[in-house]
Amino acid sequence: MRDFADRVVLITGGAQGIGLAYVKAFADSGAKVVVADLADPSSAVAEVTASGGVAVGTQIDVTKASDAHRAVQCALESFGRLDILVNNAAYYGGMSFSTFDEIPEEDWDRSMNVNLKGVWLMCGAAATPMRAQAYGRIINIASNVVFMGKPNFLHYVASKGAVWALTNGMSREFAGTGVTVNCVAPGYTTTTATRSMGTPEQVQELEEQILEAQSVKRLLDATDMVGAVQYLASEGAAMVTGQTIIVDGGVIVG
Numbered sequence: 001m002r003d004f005a006d007r008v009v010l011i012t013g014g015a016q017g018i019g020l021a022y023v024k025a026f027a028d029s030g031a032k033v034v035v036a037d038l039a040d041p042s043s044a045v046a047e048v049t050a051s052g053g054v055a056v057g058t059q060i061d062v063t064k065a066s067d068a069h070r071a072v073q074c075a076l077e078s079f080g081r082l083d084i085l086v087n088n089a090a091y092y093g094g095m096s097f098s099t100f101d102e103i104p105e106e107d108w109d110r111s112m113n114v115n116l117k118g119v120w121l122m123c124g125a126a127a128t129p130m131r132a133q134a135y136g137r138i139i140n141i142a143s144n145v146v147f148m149g150k151p152n153f154l155h156y157v158a159s160k161g162a163v164w165a166l167t168n169g170m171s172r173e174f175a176g177t178g179v180t181v182n183c184v185a186p187g188y189t190t191t192t193a194t195r196s197m198g199t200p201e202q203v204q205e206l207e208e209q210i211l212e213a214q215s216v217k218r219l220l221d222a223t224d225m226v227g228a229v230q231y232l233a234s235e236g237a238a239m240v241t242g243q244t245i246i247v248d249g250g251v252i253v254g
């Protein structure tokens, strides 16, 4: 598969988890990849390089406008353009569960800052080169919890609901520019982040409930998200914008 040969892809939160699966898949498909993460991206870059791919890393905080611009600049200086932006970074791993009126204010602010403001800043930084190229694919990562009203997680649910809304509105603002803006909403996906969200017994109970709710009877892993993201990034999706693809094994239907 060389579907993305010579395309330049910037993936936030690409150092680990689902983001790392996007990084490896795009690199395997011939893209030049920028791994932008608060965590050290060097092992992700080394993995890509070891398997013959092309990637560079940049350590950034998506909540800072200057860092968002630095990540985009890294793509332009390293590879000359920026074709695809995957806004995957989030405050997710390590989040606490509590009723909405007991969420610590700093947790609420961090969730909104990373999950929503970070997406807005990254899109803003990418807009100028994408408009100048008259080409761009922006894929924002939300969550299926937006459509199920998951309780005791409102700081996360509200931030991801706003990512869904931002995607719709922004797709119209890019009208006529050659830039599309879409969203992927994953369901529960086994990663280090999800597996550390409780005791092993709590995680097992949660996973049994999720399997019960899914139509496809196996848990999702990070590679299950790749198809939807790469479709939205592809030439075949040129007429698709302002859309959300839910990838959750059939928990949400309709």
Ligand SMILES: NC(=O)c1ccc[n+]([C@@H]2O[C@H](COP(=O)([O-])OP(=O)(O)OC[C@H]3O[C@@H](n4cnc5c(N)ncnc54)[C@H](O)[C@@H]3O)[C@@H](O)[C@H]2O)c1
Pocket (backbone or CB within 6 Å): 012, 013, 014, 015, 016, 017, 018, 019, 036, 037, 038, 039, 060, 061, 062, 063, 087, 088, 089, 090, 091, 092, 093, 114, 118, 141, 142, 143, 144, 185, 186, 187, 188, 189, 190, 191, 192, 193, 194
């Ligand atoms: N795993 C799931 O079940 C699941 C379900 C629905 C949606 N999602 C979404 O998928 C994406 C990836 O999830 P994951 O399970 O791999 O989570 P994760 O916590 O393992 O990965 C998040 C990544 O974002 C990075 N990050 C956090 N704050 C940052 C910041 N301020 N600046 C830059 N990078 C930052 C982290 O370092 C990490 O690499 C997230 O957007 C998450 O909300 C995950």
